[in-house]
Amino acid sequence: MTSKSYITICLNTNIVSNMEKSILLDMYRMMLRSRLFEEAVTELWEQGKISGEMHLGIGEEAVIAAVVSHLQDGDAIASDHRGTPPFLMRGIDPKALILEFLGDPKGLCSGQGGHMHLFSKEHLCASSGIVGAAGPAATGFALSMQYNKQKNIAVAFFGEGAVNQGMLMESMNLASAWNLPVLFVCKDNEWAITTPSEEVTGGELLKRAEGFGLKSIELNGLDIEEMHEALSGIIPNMRKNGDPHFILAHCVHKTGHFLGDPLMRFHGNFMEEFKEVSGPLMKSAAKRKGASVGKRANNIGKVLGLIRRSGKQMKEKFDPIIILEKKIKDQKEELNNIKEEITLEIGAIIDESLKLSNGGILK
Amino acid sequence: MTSKSYITICLNTNIVSNMEKSILLDMYRMMLRSRLFEEAVTELWEQGKISGEMHLGIGEEAVIAAVVSHLQDGDAIASDHRGTPPFLMRGIDPKALILEFLGDPKGLCSGQGGHMHLFSKEHLCASSGIVGAAGPAATGFALSMQYNKQKNIAVAFFGEGAVNQGMLMESMNLASAWNLPVLFVCKDNEWAITTPSEEVTGGELLKRAEGFGLKSIELNGLDIEEMHEALSGIIPNMRKNGDPHFILAHCVHKTGHFLGDPLMRFHGNFMEEFKEVSGPLMKSAAKRKGASVGKRANNIGKVLGLIRRSGKQMKEKFDPIIILEKKIKDQKEELNNIKEEITLEIGAIIDESLKLSNGGILK
Amino acid sequence: MTEMTFAEAIESALAQAMEGDESVFIMGEDVHLLRVNLFARFGKKRVKHAPISESGFLGAGVAAAMAGLRPVVEIMLIDFIGVAMDALLNHAAKINYFSGGKWNVPLVVRASCGGGYGDAGQHEQSLWGWIAHIPGLNVIVPSNPADAGGLMLAAIQSDEPVIYFEHKLLADYWRDYLGSGGRDTVTYDLPQDGVKGYVPDIWEPIPIGELRKFRDGDDITLISVGVGVHRCIDASQILENKGVSAEVLDLRTIAPIDLNAIKESVKKTGKVIVVDEDYKHFGLSGEISALILEEGMEFKFRRVCTEHTIPYDRKREDDTLPNVQRIVNEAMKVMGS
């Protein structure tokens, strides 16, 4: 069970900002750059230039930006399957990322890893498509920092679904027992693919983390201000004390689980998409043996409920960038300048990358 | 960090009993039978008739007896590496156990499983030498009970060290999320082989269990009265509600981790045993490169501290059977009768088993 | 006879098993939507969606099977078995033996596998030979709808643990889920006979441990499973043009393995190519060579397998996975030598 619903988050979001404007603008720049970058990636993906599952971080930019903006040289990141935003924000060459996504030998990982397996030794940034693996990885990075008496921290980014994965829980215990500077960042978007995590999660995640002896805090991950402020306190303290922390940050994944998420496709074109599944579904539901009629109706209702519910995350009011734009709407001009500048930058990145990779198209 | 020390347990033990005498005598019988059985097993082991690691449950009889005495037909047990007491108390043929330990084809598992891998389909009793495996196993048993709408429960027995194993934590979450009738029984003897568990455990285990949404309770596992009373409440309730519970029961392992435990051997004959290790130890500690002299002294002190500390569990005041005997010392005659009767029974079991297995001796 | 896709066939056999036996149920991540048709019909008790706790729920599946249920536990991608291997290695595979043969584990583990759609090395492994190394497990790798359904039914009816591999390139919904995502801008090298085919109206279990001769031939024996079988068929057509008559064997189950049928073919051809999408070394291909050799037979042998981590880049991926060209090349080497 996760403890805050979308509604609460929304209500709690400060709409008048107290934070220094320059910081907010910096954050805006980081978040927007990530967003526009991932939107450009989406286009490449749509064009068939990127293969496989493409998981975006659209909707969790405030969480990532707040954390990454506090990182220093020697800090490490272990990311889950939504690696683009942290890698991009950490300063990794965007062209190297695009080339990697295109499967080009000039890509960040020579085209061998792809978007789920991004690695930059130079930045101590690693990622993995195995749910929960970010926990042990960040713990190992933090162990080396403690070993070498560095004042660094290691960040683990993962979803609320991952907290049910044994190795992640083991790593929370390890970090606590060994007092390692791991920042466990749980991006709670309430979904694990098509599973509402509350249906398969016992207790509350914050209490679970506390049960491991971790200092834990729950934050509105859609509100960059709340996130940034909290981390301004936490991360410098971690450097000093070398101790682990757990953050439960509520956010959304606007594009669904991954690009082409079937649940999300329904929202684009419900009738068209539903037609395809409804035939076999109704046929199966009408077969002789099975549950009672009432239960079957319930089952179908449950499926439709999931589709309906999945649409929520697309709402503008849960978009961390729109929320921030509202907060600093008096800065319209700066915002527009930033937008223009980043649009240009990203356009150039994509163009150059495509040129470098000879179009990157798989015949 | 475990939250009660031996001292606390000791102080908390009721020395005047409030419980019905007949129940206490029944418990005494169960516990003593297990104890004398395992002592007989020890003898066979010493004689070389039993091979491999032999982990006893001596010191945790009150925990096992309190739980098992509340079980009914159709209930299941998933045990860890200390399987003898639960299997014996659950009513499994003691000769079949001894024959199994002797590796005899007529043993419980045809001599193929041995003492760490005991299975009785008839009793729904399974065990495993893999730390933590009892969690998923009990969860699966409980799932079948829920599936079949039985009013049964499944018990998982495991140590406090096992709670750091991912699959056990995953199973705590599963049982909680699916509301399965699993009784998680953590026998906290403060040690995992030679590791004091508090040194490698973050937070407190009770809070950890609560973090999974489990109803959790801490008990003095050396006091059969406290244990029995608590379970008289918990288990019938679980049958009614089908929900999971977690018990943190403090106890000891009197014979150390397993028979022949090197730490425990020191207590028998310190000088003799220490001579063997001290040579290489001192030689290594005196080598040129390495930690500073002060640290090395500390390291050796830590080792000696572990030896010293391991002796505590042998103390009579932590023996659940002696504690019970004191409580009902006014029943001297009954106690003696029981003792005599069980001694005879076990003697006969061993004799017959040895006869059946032709001495069971591996040349 | 009806025509069905690979995925429909599995679902149809599952439905038949579930309607015939109340103790059959499905458990795994997202199964309420991955198996939405069965979910609509049977409900959440029998199509049970689980947290991302593979070692927890696979371990629970082992015990549920011991308690008399017939779980079909889904490990979404076989690559993820790494976190839950203990349940197979030390429990499912051993409990019957440890119990002196007295306690069965009638468990099915269903896992998608295989590559060819650009998801890279942590999501496209095959690992069937790896898992077959462990005594006590049955391993099934169907290559077409009819086998997929019949073997699923056999797996469910078996009193032993069975690991059932579902190749993602053959199963349209996986391909769409993990590869296309609704796009028509990506293409795959799809084996048509694997993707769709005729199946019986009522499923009969196909005996576990019997291979199927897919094509008759005299000069060389191509042995494979899953998508590899279709690559072999394509290769055999090219070989035909080069005057080489290739026999194609689809093992269907690799543990147990149908040694007799292999021997028969090799007796005729004296030449073997094993085409295995799983890793080359210490796996299926080596095992086949050893089994034949132990029979005292003499034969030429080559193999076409995955030799290193599967790269993300689709072009290099196609070169890494066994492909028709590589099979033809190896076959010609063996013929020439």
Next chain:
Amino acid sequence: MTEMTFAEAIESALAQAMEGDESVFIMGEDVHLLRVNLFARFGKKRVKHAPISESGFLGAGVAAAMAGLRPVVEIMLIDFIGVAMDALLNHAAKINYFSGGKWNVPLVVRASCGGGYGDAGQHEQSLWGWIAHIPGLNVIVPSNPADAGGLMLAAIQSDEPVIYFEHKLLADYWRDYLGSGGRDTVTYDLPQDGVKGYVPDIWEPIPIGELRKFRDGDDITLISVGVGVHRCIDASQILENKGVSAEVLDLRTIAPIDLNAIKESVKKTGKVIVVDEDYKHFGLSGEISALILEEGMEFKFRRVCTEHTIPYDRKREDDTLPNVQRIVNEAMKVMGS
């Protein structure tokens, strides 16, 4: 030259590595006492005892290695790798490849293995061939003190992940710990040359991937690792009496494997027996047959391996693990045919 036990040799090489390189450290359950001599000297930072969280600390070891340390992570018994396999399968083995060759994982995993002391099938597995199936991992199985030390040093110095198997029958402290427990009432079939032997005064790394010819012979090649090598030696003496001259190869490392040296021997003898304490099917023995066959060589082949779950009963255990009699029998079969 000094005489050392198998366990002393490993410890001595470890000590040498640790004193020479601050980044080398040991992590695992109970290592403060299992490695008490090193603990006394180097302290808890470098001999770090861990909770029973193999997937957590092995995964952490992978990342610590990526960050520049040289962890020697102990998995107490290789059987327990089931709970932590993901760290090897999907991370240690793949990160170098995934990173485009830019990021190394200089990790050593040290695990005890093997049977012969009555601990049954969940605690006596070998699994080296199983792990060698995964591309990207090096696998070492020493059979004697000199190799054990030299290969441990090589493993630590390697920039690639290495899985180092320590056979419990060779390591006295494991034998005592898990078998005897201070008793003198139990006995084992101990290979004396494996248990104790001469070692160099200063350790030099032994190149990973070079086998060692343990005995010269002309008629038949016996190939093995670990305790199996000594069983082969014993068998070869019996074979000698029967007029059969057996060559014994100790692979020492099975991934990579020293194919050239194997070929050389087989060219001479034309007959191969693989003796493998790991499971028979889909493993080392099959791989060896395939590698030789692929070279186009003709030879006779048999294998002596563990064919099912290892039973608890010591008598049946001795029959299950490769033993001298079984080796002699298979060798005579091959000679006779």
